[in-house]
Amino acid sequence: MRSSLLWAGRLAGGRRGARAVLAAAIAAGALMGAAPARAADPLYDFAAPPSGEANRVYGVNRKTGEMSACQFERPEGSKVGVTRCFVQSEGAGPQKAGNYGLMPTRYAGETGIFRVNHDTGEMSICYVREQAGIGGATDSIILCTPPGR
Secondary structure (H helix, E strand, O other), X not given: OHXXXXXXXXXXXXXXXXXXXXXXXXXXXXXXXXXXXXXXXXXXXXXXXXXXXXXXXXXXXXXXXXXXXEEEEOOOOOOOOEXXXXXXXXXXXXXXXXXXXXXXXXXXXXXXXEEEEOOOOOEEEXXXXXXXXXXXXXXXXXXXXXXXX
């Protein structure tokens, strides 16, 4: 390709024309390489809480504010782990339409995460909590506080 660009440049104006055509082609290639690979913003945002003890990742639907949380577990005696995701509860479902994101604090003991609405400035904290389940079992759920500013 370089030789054909040089030839086109020579036809356009000698050695200087060849260099100009080659420089323009390199610049165009660099700009094309710098273009993002995806056309649109991702639908989900993911973040981990700051706690070194929390083996968990939170996700938020950036348009609806709907929350999810999952963690890695390896059942006793098993060589293969599983991804355990938590059931949504109070406040973790879809919210009013907006531009949502996740923001961890710097508090090292925190296992929750803030859900922020960048359009309104509202925030709520989302976390996983244990609750009594059926037959004396314990279930873990994800819930979020009401939004505030």
